[in-house]
Amino acid sequence: MTDAELLAAIVDRQVDSLRELHERHAPWLAARLAHRAADPTLVEDALQETFVAVWRKAGDYRGEGEVAAWLWGIAIRKLIDRLRRDRVPRFERPSVVESAEESVLAGIGYGELGEVMARLSPELMAVVQARILDGLSTREAARLLGIPTGTVKTRLMRAKQIMREQLA
Amino acid sequence: MTVMLTDVRKHYGSVHALDGVGFRLDNGITGLLGPNGAGKTTLLRCLATVLAPDAGRIDVLGFDPDRPDERTEIRRRIGYLPQEPGFYRNFTCFDFIDYLAILKEHVDRVERHAEVRRVLEITGLSDKSTTKIRKLSGGMRRRLALAQSLLGSPGFLILDEPTAGLDPELRFRFRELVTELSTDRVVLLSTHQTEDVAAICDRVIVLDGGRVSFDGTPAGLAQIAAGKVWLSDDRPASARIFWRTTSGQFRAVGTPPSGAELIEPTIEDGYVMLVGAAALEEDTEAA
Amino acid sequence: MSWHVDASDIHRYQEAALDRVAAASLEAHLTDCGECRSLVVVDRDWLERSWSTIAELVEPSRPGVVERTLTRLGVPSHVARIVAVSPALRISFLLAVVLVMAFAAVASTSNPTDGTYRVFLIVAPLLPVAGVAFAYGRLVDPAYDLTLASPIDSFRLLLLRVVTVLAVSIPVGLVAWPMVPAPSAFGFTAWLLPALALTLVTLALSSRFEVWLAGSMVGGGWVAAMVIAVAEGYETFDTRAQIGYAVLALLAAVAVMVRRERYDREGTPR
Numbered sequence: 205m206t207d208a209e210l211l212a213a214i215v216d217r218q219v220d221s222l223r224e225l226h227e228r229h230a231p232w233l234a235a236r237l238a239h240r241a242a243d244p245t246l247v248e249d250a251l252q253e254t255f256v257a258v259w260r261k262a263g264d265y266r267g268e269g270e271v272a273a274w275l276w277g278i279a280i281r282k283l284i285d286r287l288r289r290d291r292v293p294r295f296e297r298p299s300v301v302e303s304a305e306e307s308v309l310a311g312i313g314y315g316e317l318g319e320v321m322a323r324l325s326p327e328l329m330a331v332v333q334a335r336i337l338d339g340l341s342t343r344e345a346a347r348l349l350g351i352p353t354g355t356v357k358t359r360l361m362r363a364k365q366i367m368r369e370q371l372a
Numbered sequence: 373m374t375v376m377l378t379d380v381r382k383h384y385g386s387v388h389a390l391d392g393v394g395f396r397l398d399n400g401i402t403g404l405l406g407p408n409g410a411g412k413t414t415l416l417r418c419l420a421t422v423l424a425p426d427a428g429r430i431d432v433l434g435f436d437p438d439r440p441d442e443r444t445e446i447r448r449r450i451g452y453l454p455q456e457p458g459f460y461r462n463f464t465c466f467d468f469i470d471y472l473a474i475l476k477e478h479v480d481r482v483e484r485h486a487e488v489r490r491v492l493e494i495t496g497l498s499d500k501s502t503t504k505i506r507k508l509s510g511g512m513r514r515r516l517a518l519a520q521s522l523l524g525s526p527g528f529l530i531l532d533e534p535t536a537g538l539d540p541e542l543r544f545r546f547r548e549l550v551t552e553l554s555t556d557r558v559v560l561l562s563t564h565q566t567e568d569v570a571a572i573c574d575r576v577i578v579l580d581g582g583r584v585s586f587d588g589t590p591a592g593l594a595q596i597a598a599g600k601v602w603l604s605d606d607r608p609a610s611a612r613i614f615w616r617t618t619s620g621q622f623r624a625v626g627t628p629p630s631g632a633e634l635i636e637p638t639i640e641d642g643y644v645m646l647v648g649a650a651a652l653e654e655d656t657e658a659a
Numbered sequence: 660m661s662w663h664v665d666a667s668d669i670h671r672y673q674e675a676a677l678d679r680v681a682a683a684s685l686e687a688h689l690t691d692c693g694e695c696r697s698l699v700v701v702d703r704d705w706l707e708r709s710w711s712t713i714a715e716l717v718e719p720s721r722p723g724v725v726e727r728t729l730t731r732l733g734v735p736s737h738v739a740r741i742v743a744v745s746p747a748l749r750i751s752f753l754l755a756v757v758l759v760m761a762f763a764a765v766a767s768t769s770n771p772t773d774g775t776y777r778v779f780l781i782v783a784p785l786l787p788v789a790g791v792a793f794a795y796g797r798l799v800d801p802a803y804d805l806t807l808a809s810p811i812d813s814f815r816l817l818l819l820r821v822v823t824v825l826a827v828s829i830p831v832g833l834v835a836w837p838m839v840p841a842p843s844a845f846g847f848t849a850w851l852l853p854a855l856a857l858t859l860v861t862l863a864l865s866s867r868f869e870v871w872l873a874g875s876m877v878g879g880g881w882v883a884a885m886v887i888a889v890a891e892g893y894e895t896f897d898t899r900a901q902i903g904y905a906v907l908a909l910l911a912a913v914a915v916m917v918r919r920e921r922y923d924r925e926g927t928p929r
Contacts (some may be wrong), residue, residue, distance in 0.1 A: 231706070252712050271687070272691070437924075447810040471740060479737050
């Protein structure tokens with residue numbers, strides 16, 4: 205069954221379909237959430253709340269875009285709710301990191317866009333990721349990153365400016 | 373893991389349900405064959421610690437059911453599927469297994485529910501969790517009864533006529549399931565279907581009139597009828613039992629006339645030789 | 660999808676060894692590609708546990724009214740479940756208790772001549788006896804064999820059920836009793852001690868006989884004894900009789916305790 209078919213079955217109260225969806229998506233959702241919050245318990249809680257929410261609101265999925273993207277939208281927002289409540293440290297990237305150039309050379313990356321983004325500082329990159337790649341609102345991004353909404357706006361403007369300059 | 377019986381006796385009035393039964397079970401599947409009234413259920417109930425024998429010694433996984441503490445230890449380690457399992461008909465499958473899990477001392481709710489889900493899944497009943505038992509077919513109820521016997525992954529499984537009333541496909545699936553479960557545990561399977569024994573049992577014990585009349589391999593049981601099974605075109609006079617085959621000939625078990633066309637015996641033939649025609653009459657009733 | 664990610668890239672991502680851009684790119688790709696999603700390494704045990712928790716939240720088994728009430732009163736959930744399953748709590752039994760009590764009370768009040776309150780006194784103690792007969796045993800508990808074969812202490816289970824029976828039938832009697840016109844010498848305890856005694860005697864006898872038979876013997880014996888006593892003019896509920904009932908109750912209790920092993924297994928121990 206496709207993901208969309210699983211969701212339809214979930215609307216019909218088929219628990220097995222929810223289980224199958226969990227089987228397919230919990231691993232990558234957990235990994236992606238773990239890149240935004242350091243506490244594994246938080247990630248697990250957010251993940252579980254995500255699937256409980258899917259059980260309740262599977263009917264909300266209107267067939268636009270990938271189910272995976274819809275799931276991520278729910279998951280990241282559940283994580284943000286938890287972060288706001290629990291006030292825990294954000295994800296700290298460990299020191300062993302490839303440079304952006306190496307990744308690009310390895311074939312990963314958006315190509316030109318990737319190069320451009322690589323030139324952004326970590327703070328600006330984080331805002332771009334939250335607002336553009338994760339699709340969060342200004343307020344949600346602010347909660348996720350633990351910075352004021354004003355800062356989110358200014359950083360995003362800065363980032364876009366830099367990227368436009370680079371691409372021009 | 374072993375289960376041992378020594379000279380076990382049980383009588384009801386003048387009827388000797390068990391008349392000096394002794395054998396030893398190790399890991400793997402042992403079939404218990406016998407006609408009705410042979411004492412199979414009585415024996416299984418003694419092993420399940422539900423019934424106290426009148427005499428003899430029983431040792432289940434190193435424990436003695438006559439001592440109350442050890443009896444409880446046995447009960448923690450066995451799974452029992454009675455011949456006529458009773459159900460609370462208004463319960464859902466999940467609630468029924470959950471209740472039995474409570475009786476098996478699974479006190480922690482989360483752990484218990486995970487275990488309930490596990491056994492429901494093994495027996496293919498996950499999608500019936502919320503269905504009420506009274507709405508289930510006979511075959512599904514049997515599977516439910518089997519599921520409860522698997523709670524806690526017991527070391528000794530006691531199954532009393534588990535395939536009775538099941539249609540052939542379910543019986544086949546059941547055999548597969550039991551075979552999977554039989555590694556690292558002792559399984560005692562009471563049946564009067566010789567096909568069950570032929571298909572999955574490493575050993576077979578034949579109980580007749582409260583006594584063990586055979587204890588060995590299924591092949592050994594078949595060999596009892598060696599040289600005693602033949603094909604005949606006419607109704608065989610000297611046969612204990614016979615029936616018509618699809619080719620129109622008669623297949624007979626008993627004392628063959630000289631020059632008869634002998635054929636290889638099956639387990640059923642050996643069983644009939646031991647126990648008599650009564651055994652087969654029941655099979656045809658049950659079929 | 661024209662390009663996919665390597666399993667090794669995914670592993671590095673999971674170990675947080677990819678830089679931000681590569682990670683973001685990989686994440687974006689995973690959103691669109693189910694094939695690559697399946698390359699994410701997952702610990703099966705973790706996945707099972709995660710699902711167990713979710714399943715519990717999504718489809719919890721809903722306990723019934725009785726169980727919920729008991730749990731709220733502080734009874735441990737597994738004990739509450741066992742009590743809730745008690746046949747005694749089946750509505751039919753409850754209904755029978757209420758009806759019989761009401762009938763007895765009405766019978767007592769309808770005829771104001773002296774002595775008819777005795778009807779109530781004779782009937783009331785029989786209700787817990789009937790309750791015990793319905794509390795356990797092969798006839799009533801379909802899962803009787805399975806219950807015996809389980810490690811839980813069958814004797815304690817039995818006592819729990821008997822207590823449940825008493826807890827249900829006695830309050831009903833206490834409520835009905837004030838409607839019965841009785842001489843002031845008889846307080847509400849007039850039928851309590853006989854009730855307790857008869858219940859315990861039934862319990863003791865059920866270690867030897869089938870419980871329905873034990874109940875019938877006790878019920879029949881009681882009614883017969885009462886009828887004879889009334890006919891002969893003996894006093895059956897005065898202080899002396901009450902002491903007798905108390906002694907009987909005590910003896911029966913001792914008998915039950917002494918023979919407790921018999922409730923745990925069928926057949927006589929050697």
